[in-house]
Amino acid sequence: MGFQHGLSGISAAAANLDVIGNNIANTNTVGFKQSQAQFSEVFANSLSTSNRQAGMGTEVSTIAQQFTQGNISTTDNPLDIAINGKGFFRMSDAGNISYSRNGQFHVDSAGFIVNANNLNLTGFMADPAGKITAATPTNLKLTTANLAPQATSSFTSELNLDSRTPVSVPISAFDATDPTTYASTTSGSIFDSLGNSHIFSLFFQKNDTNSWNAYATVDGAMDGAMDEDSGLPISIKLGGAEGEPQKFTFDKDGVLTTPDKPVDVFVTLANDTVSPLKFKLDLTKATQFGEKFSVNSLVQDGSSSARLAGFSVSEDGMISGNYTNGAVRTLGQTVLANFSNPQGLASLGGNQWAETASSGxxxxxxPQSGTLGSLQSAAVEDSNVNLTDELVNMITAQRVYQANAKSIETQDAVLQTLVNL
Incomplete structure (x- = not known):
């Protein structure tokens, strides 16, 4: 027995305790991956092929990080992002790339998504139309500009006109304020070029067995009405000639025959800055069945100006902006990175790793492409340290340390015996 064995054992046990202590210290560190000290035996160099070598002790061969999945905990921050599966967030520090599993992000004063150390999260940016441009990953920046208004270009309704409605004879002149001059009505919002909302109403008057007249008003005003504020006339042209109704005819099965395509609607308001309004009115799915008048759907594509109200991140990394008018616009997409040998990554501290030749x-x-995992918004990945296991490992390492110290003490006693001879 030599002192070398005990000294190497004490050194290895001390290194193991350091690793265990670091694991325990980072139990609450988001995205932390525990490490494990791995050991190997030591033999003296020898030309002998004898199997009677006792060995020279032990050494720490490596300290390997364990990239197992940590538990996922929910938070109140939509820009807290947890990775469920393989992959790392790709971070940039003025072009210096590092990788992390810590998804605690926020938006800085310039609109960039950064972590607590002001490293930029990278990904793909979206164009003004919300389409992702998948090129080289860049620093993700979220625009907080108001969403521009969009004038209505189409107004679509699926409705049923009651075939049992009697024909008015003679046909009364349409008056939106007189319910006796029409059988049914429906309305919805349309938007002008400045994002102002207007109420577009349709009125249906039966003029024959399978034929109806459709009239329209805007903000309650009929065609030819005078605007109360400006004194200027309002013009509403629904499909045909100005001031004339749009005719709808159905076959014996209640299916619309004419018009067989959307009709143009022109609206001239007293406000010349937003006039005229022009959009397509699509009633091609209208029916005439023997049941009460009903509207099954009402859709238009215009919108008012809106402010950004919040963010959300989908499982595939799409970052969406939610606006006050209910619109949702794609702003960017987070990317993930993976390695053929994650244990070859170099730890930089601060929850960051760097690529090395060993990692590939x-x-x-x-996210969700190849072997990359998915993302969960408003959540973080907890440390994968099992505190109970680490406390047991610490007790074991302490015992190993004490045993190696005892071997040195024993060798000292043997040496003292030899000295005393």
């Missing part, structure tokens, strides 16, 4: 090159792509 980063394989970058959108």
């Amino acid at each position: 090159q980063a394989l970058v792509g959108p």
Whole structure:
């Protein structure tokens, strides 16, 4: 027995205690991956092939990080993002790329998504139409500009006109304020070029067995009415000639025959800055069945100006802006990176790793592609340290340390015996 064995054992046990202590210290560190000290035996160099070598002790061969999945905990921050599966967030520090499992992000004063150390989250940006441009990942920046208004270009309704409605003879002149001059009505919002909302109403008057007249008003005003504020006339042209109704005819099965395509609607308001309004009125799915008048759907594509109200991140990394008018616009997409040998990554501290020759090159792509995991918004990945296991490991390492110290004490006693001879 030599002192070398005990000294190597004490050194290895001390290193193991350091690793265990670091694991325990980071039990509450988001995205932390525990480490494990791995040991190997030591033999003296020898030309002998004898199997009677006792060995020279032990050494720490490596300290390997364990990239197992941590538990996922929910938070109140929509920009807290947890990775469920393989992959790392790709972070940039003025172009210096690092990788992390810590998804605690926020938006800085310039609109960039950053972590607590002001490193930028990278991904793909979206164009003004919300389409992702999947090129080289760049620093993700969320625009907080108001959403521009969009004038209505189409107004679509699926409705049923009651075939049992009697024909008015003679046909009364349409008057939106007189319910006896029409059988049914429905209305919805349309938007002008400045995002102002207007109420567009349709009125249906039966003029024959399978034929109806359709009239329209805007903000309650009929065609030819005078605007109360400006004194200027309001013009509403529904499909045909100005001031004339749009005729709808059905076959014996209650299916619309004419018009067989959307009709143009022109609206001239007293406000010349937003006039005229022009959009397509699509009633091609209208029916005439023997049941009460009903509206099954009412859809138009215009919108008012809106402010950004919040963010959300989908499982595939799409970052969406939610606006006050109910619109949702794609702003960007987070990317993830994976490695053929994650244990070859170099730890930089601060929950960051760097690529090395041992790890291999980063394989970058959108979440849920290839072997990359999915994302969960308003959540973080907890440390994968099992505190109970680490406390047991610490007791074991302490015992190993004490045993190696005892071997040195024993060797000292043997040496003292030899000295005393």
